[in-house]
Amino acid sequence: MGADRFSTATRLRALGTQAAERVYRAQSRRVRAPRKSKLTGRAALLALVLCSLVVALAYPTRQYVSQRSEIADQRRQAERAREQVHKLQEQRARWQDPAYAERQAREHLHFVRPDETGFTLRDGTADTRRPLDRRPANRAWYENLWDGLDTADQARTRTR
Numbered sequence: 321m322g323a324d325r326f327s328t329a330t331r332l333r334a335l336g337t338q339a340a341e342r343v344y345r346a347q348s349r350r351v352r353a354p355r356k357s358k359l360t361g362r363a364a365l366l367a368l369v370l371c372s373l374v375v376a377l378a379y380p381t382r383q384y385v386s387q388r389s390e391i392a393d394q395r396r397q398a399e400r401a402r403e404q405v406h407k408l409q410e411q412r413a414r415w416q417d418p419a420y421a422e423r424q425a426r427e428h429l430h431f432v433r434p435d436e437t438g439f440t441l442r443d444g445t446a447d448t449r450r451p452l453d454r455r456p457a458n459r460a461w462y463e464n465l466w467d468g469l470d471t472a473d474q475a476r477t478r479t480r
Contacts, residue, residue, distance in 0.1 A: 429461040440464075 414420045425431040432438040440459065 430459075430464065431461065 415424075422431075430438055430440070438459075
């Protein structure tokens with residue numbers, strides 16, 4: 321009976337040693353085995369081609385976008401210029417009307433007709449609508465212009 325026990329214990333020890341050796345070999349195989357890379361050669365080449373395409377297309381794309389915005393700016397400027405031309409054509413047509421030209425001369429230059437007397441109110445406005453008599457206007461438009469220049473010059477010399 322003792323021999324049987326001894327042989328079973330010996331057998332168990334031998335099995336334990338063998339199992340330990342198998343575990344050790346399995347662990348060492350895992351450590352020593354080279355890991356397979358998730359990035360294969362084809363995938364790396366594809367990534368390189370994609371990156372170079374992005375880099376190659378970045379500058380032309382940026383140029384395209386900036387040129388499109390410049391074109392939009394030029395179109396807006398052209399539209400503003402067309403509007404300005406239209407306004408100037410309307411103004412030119414108004415100035416060809418003698419009644420409009422006369423009204424502008426009366427309002428801005430204080431011109432009067434020969435049968436009217438012009439006068440300037442204290443607030444600086446002129447009233448030439450009422451004919452009073454055949455006397456000439458109190459002041460000519462150019463006298464107002466020179467007085468305005470003299471007043472501006474005096475104000476400028478005072479601030480120095």
